Amino acid sequence: MTTAAEVRTREPQPDESAILVVDDLHVTFPTLGGTKVRAVRGLSYQLRRGEALGIVGESGSGKSVSSLAMMGLLPRTTQISGSIRLDGKELIGMHDREASELRGKKISMIFQEPLSALTPVYTVGAQVVEALRVHTDLSKERAQARAVELLDLVGIPNPRERAKAFPHEFSGGMRQRVMIAMAIANDPDVLIADEQSTALDVNIHAQILEVLQTARRETGAAVIMITHDLGVVAGLADRVLVMYAGRPVELGTTDEVYYAPRMPYTMGLLGSIPRLDASGRSALVPIEGSPPSLANLPSGCPFRPRCPLAIDICAEEEPPLESVRGASHRAACHRKEEIETNGWSVGDVFPVPELGIAPVERLPREQRPVALAVEGLVKHYPLMKGVVFKRRVGTVQAVDGVDFDIREGETLGLVGESGCGKTTTLLQILELVKPQAGTIQVAGKDTNDLHNAHARKALRRDLQVVFQDPQASLDPRLPVGDVLAEPMRTHGYDRKHIDARIKELLGLVGLEAGHAGRYPQEFSGGQRQRVGIARALALEPKLVVLDEPVSALDVSIRAGVINLLMQLRAELSLSYLFVAHDLSVVRVIADRVAVMYLGRIVEIGVVDSVYASPSHPYTQALLSAIPIPDPDKERTRERIVLQGDLPSPADPPSGCRFRTRCQRFLTLTEGEKQLCIDRYPPLIPMGPDHSAACHYAEPVAVIPEQSKERKRRRST
Amino acid sequence: MTVPSQELIGTVTAESGIDGTAMLDETRVPSRGRIIMRRFVKQKSAVFGLVLLVILVFMAYVGIHFTKWGYAQPDYNSFAVTPNGSHWFGTDAAGGDLYAMTMRGAQKSILIGLLVAVLATGLAAIVGASAGYFGKWVDGVLMWIVSLLLIIPGFLIIAILSPHFHNNLPLFVFFLGMFIWQITARIVRGQTLSLREREYVLAAKYMGVSGGRIIVRHILPNLASLLFIDATVNVSTAVLTETGLSFFGFGVQPPDISLGTLIQAAQTSATTQPWLFLFPAGFLVLLLLAVNLIGQGLRDAFDPSTGIAV
Missing domain, CATH: 3.40.50.300 (P-loop containing nucleotide triphosphate hydrolases)
Structure with missing residues (x-):
């Protein structure tokens, strides 16, 4: 292995105006076993x-x-070497x-x-x-x-x-x-x-x-x-x-790094981010594999095992951080000159997988069977006070009349801030019990008609869930084979059938059949989430509920899991209910999107229409708050920053629930405001399959157009 | 990322698996039971403990017949002799053969120790996990019983009831067990309350897995470390409680013997006639050692973070 001392990464000349100078910083954590975790290896910057x-x-x-x-x-106990000078x-x-x-x-x-x-x-x-x-x-x-x-x-x-x-x-x-x-x-x-x-x-x-x-x-x-x-x-x-892996791999001005990355890892990172300004459903750039263990680094460039550009020299020598052009932009890659002269971009370096289309998607939406229909769903929690004599002091209106439906082969993104009721909605659907008010229909069966546990269990085959945190959703004491076998055993598959299916499932999500005997902790986060997805697919469900499935994953892993989800949907004709707070992920994966605020849906419609012309002030604010990995756009973007926090669902404002934080409300005249205070607005159609619940809804474009250069790159 | 091949997808959507059964038997997916067994066998100390326990049980039940002396037949020709060719462990002051007596005592102590431990820990696990998992009235009723049993002085109850036992071992084991499981049950309940909220339990629930199965499959394995430690501690607690009871004239009564009564009797002569003390005490120590090693081995076999390579 090349030691960091051999690889020169120092700043060329000390800068007079520098307040902080980090020079060749190494941080090592000794462990009990004698192995050393080298967390930082030769970091220098000013x-x-x-x-x-x-x-x-x-x-x-x-x-x-x-x-x-x-x-x-x-x-x-940490061993630190190198120098950090603060103001000398x-x-x-x-x-x-x-x-x-x-x-x-x-x-x-x-x-x-x-x-x-x-x-x-x-x-x-x-x-x-x-x-x-x-x-x-x-x-x-x-x-x-x-x-x-x-x-x-x-x-x-x-x-x-x-x-x-x-x-x-x-x-x-x-x-x-x-x-x-x-x-x-x-x-x-x-x-x-x-x-x-x-x-x-x-x-x-x-x-x-x-x-x-x-x-x-x-x-x-x-x-x-x-x-x-x-x-x-x-x-x-x-x-x-x-x-990456304790070393600086690219350093430059923001424009240089974003518009002309010269290290494949940076390129991959940029390509793996789901973007709000993307056009339609498209696969993300996945970086294969996972980051190396710092206790046991591979020889040569630590990114080599995941790098599509790796050549022989990458295995032998760790590339130093050297300037690409001019002194300011520096990258640690053996092939940076090649990348520079050929002008390679993300699409050229990383192969973007092709996404198929499910046969059912060719049908118009109205003709497809309904996978999930929710109508007027209500969930109120009583707010109790008192120890001995409990009395009701209020009601938490967690979900207050929510309607949506999902057709076969379709993905609905359900988004909103925490506390908006999206998790309660999801749990209500998963419970498969009669809701307090309204109806839930899964695969054509109304949960109000499920009178016994048997019928409910039968319906569970059609409805499966993938949780947010793969660490928490897999039993640490259960080998992966048993994790996958559990749903099948519960629904009475025989042993031989189960064994065959486990291998099939592991293959389906990109893991090896030999992994069945391992425990969840032996897998990386992304792999664990793949196991969680495989478990959800075990019973060949029609509808999969995804509860923020990628928000607990590392950025470079995320793209792979999102791609997998899209691929599986196309291949198995699945329908997804995708719950997320991240609108950019929804943009990439969903066909339709529903925005929730304080227990109600404020805007719903096809993704393209909602993102291009958001009509509810809340959707506009949400969209404008999400950063886009594009420095030019970010600098010029107008942000709508909402004031304050979400009001308590136990005491929502009268009339329109959003009016207390609404930027549009402030521009209205007193007479117009009165309507917002008195009446909750109904969902008003804003276009084909797009409606918003605002008395004064009007589309405002808040996402800058995708730059021409990027569009061209995508189309090629 | 591996792209799933088209053939693979085909078999998924079609009624799958049937065609693949032929090749299955060679490469079966190992179940949890099997993996735990393999992990247990990988640990030298655990295997040593198991072998030791088997030897001890064998000595107690079969080895007792190797000598011509019975545990209740004193040799009136040799009082308090040191270990020799005829009396392998020596004799006590009344001429009783210590080897026969130790083995007979070991029979009782092994039975009492292991049965009480399994009973008490098992009960604690089931009651605690059920109370914690199901909650509501199940929790109320079970915890009421636990609290009730906690405040009853078990030692005294056994002392009072013991004249009616008539050396009835199962009944004695039952009563011993009944008085040592409550605290563990409370701990198990507390742990279950937090495990119940874990996503993997929710996931199982939404799959349609029944409550009982969730307890057996997810909750108890995650409490395995606690339960195995509790069980090993319970073995020694049971043996020691029995000794204490016997000392006061309850529990195992003469002419029957347990290791506890033997050690008790030899206490006064531990310095003058050390063999009387050393053999039964040594047997007890070996027994507890074996149980501890097995308990530790099982715990590590259940816990995937212990890093035993399989």
Whole structure:
């Protein structure tokens, strides 16, 4: 294996304006078994004052570890070598007390998990005051006043009152704002934002990015944004650093990296992202395999096993990070010159699989049998109070009259923020019991007519589910063969039949038949989700309910699973109910989309029509909040940022439920507003198979057109 | 990603599997039972424990007939002699052959220990998991019973009832077991409450798997570590409780013997006539060792994260 010392990855010349200089950073975690996990191997970069750098990579690529090393927050046993200089001061090997002086003052970090990063027993204000007083000798009163100012800056309404509230009284997005306030309290020179996108809803996420922008503007700090999502950094970062297996593999200005990637991994990442501005249903670019284990790296280029361009030299020597053209754009690939001169793009490097079409899809929609029909579905939860004598104090209107249907061979995407009732809808369908009100028909059978467990069990064959987290949905103590056998055993298949089917299923989802004897934990996340899909297919169902099936997966794995789902649908004539909060995934996989808000569907229709001309203000806001991995578009895009959080479903606003956050509502005259306050709008047809529930619905295009160059690439 | 071939899809949509049955038998998909067995056999210590237990059981039940002395027939010619050719483990002060007595005692202790452990842990697992999984009134009734049994002083009840046992071993085992399972049942219930919410349990439920089957297939295997440890601890608890009871004159009564009564009797002479103490105590230690090794082996065999390569 080529050691990192041989591979020169240093920055050519130190830059005078650099606030942070990372030079040949290595981080190694020794393990009990004596093997060493080399989490970061030779990372070098410079951060100029006020610059925004995006560090992009999958889990295990070393992106978070390198920033923790910077903060001095890694465990004592970690071996760190190289140098990190902040404003000329060496951070590595610094005493913890000295480091504490810098942390929070010159360099601060916004952590990933807003739920656990605030102390639950102190008020929010007190925590911001503490952050201030640790580093300055402000008086208590002054610090308190400053804390309120900071909370105001990050967009907390009524900051004076809210400062006295405890973290549990804040929503996730609000807590994230508080954390940003704490991070910028002392005007740091460097601000590290670690995976802001993962724990938050799309809308809240857009709000947070906006706040981060404000914070950057106000403090003039250089920002390092760590993320796995290339879309997030496209509009915000000046430069992008892509990491893979602990090494930087591409570094350049945002435009260079997005428009002219020179390392196959970056290309794959860009191609594997489902894009809002994609045209119609199309396969994504899958990167085969999964990231290597850091304890046992392959020799040569770590990306070689997954790289379609790999040649002999890739197995022998790890390519250094060298400039491609000009000094700023650098890539670590042996064939970067070739890529450069031939002008290869994603489509040329990665083979895009062909997607078939199910025979049933050739029929017009009206003639196809209905796989699932939901009409007027209602689910209310009573809100109880009291210990001994429970009394009803309210009703949570989780689902309040939802209608949709799915035809055979069709995919309906059900989207909305968390708390909008999409999971309740899904569970109601899966329970197969009589709903509180309304009807659910699965494969033509009404659940109101299922009078015994036997009939219900028979119907379950037609309806299967794939869960969000493959880690949680597979029994860790059950070998994969038994996992797949379970549904068949339950429905009375004989042993021989089951054995044959298990092998078939494993082949169907791209795993080997020999894997049947292994436990789920021996598989990677993507493979595990494939097992989950295979289990759902075991009984040859007509309808598969997919509950955010890819949101727990790494970006490069995601595309493969989405492609698989599309392929299976075409080959087995399946119908999908695809529940997601990610509108871009839905764009790629779904035929029709239904947008939910507070227990009701606000817009429903064919994907092309809804995405091209969203008519409900909520859909418009959702779509505009999703980042597109295209720097030019991102910079010029107009974002509709919704104010505040989702109202409580126990006490929804009168009339139109969305009016409290509606951007359209604000532009109306008083007389027009009255209609929104008094009446819930019915679904108004906006076009063929497209309707929106808004009194004043009007289409607004919020997604920029796909660039010509990309269109051409797709068509070839 | 492998693209599923067209032929494969064909067999899926058509009534599949029948044509493939011929080639199946050579390459059967290994079931969980089989995999666990293989993982158990892979562990040297577990196999050693199993062999040791088999030897001990064999000694107790068959080995007792190798000597001409009976456990209740004193040799009036040799009182308190050290181990020799005739009395392999020596004799006690009354001339009883210690080898025969130890083996007879081992019979009782093995039976009591293993049966009580299986009974108590099994009951705890079933009751706790049912209460946790089904909830509602099942939970209410079962936990009410558990709480009730928890506050009854088991030791005293057995002491009071024991004159009526008349050396009835099954009844004795039943009562011993009845008084040590409740705490485990409560722990199992608590764990089940969290396991019940896991997605794989939901997945099974939406497949149409019945509650009982979900408990056996998903919940109990995921509690296996806890249950095996509990069972091994219960073996020693049972043997020790029986010893305690016998000491107070309850439990196993003369002329019958258990390892507990033997050790009890030899306590005073442990320094002067050490063999009286060492042989029965040594047997007990070996028994518990074997059970522990087996328990550990089973636990590791059930837990895929222990990294036993199969």
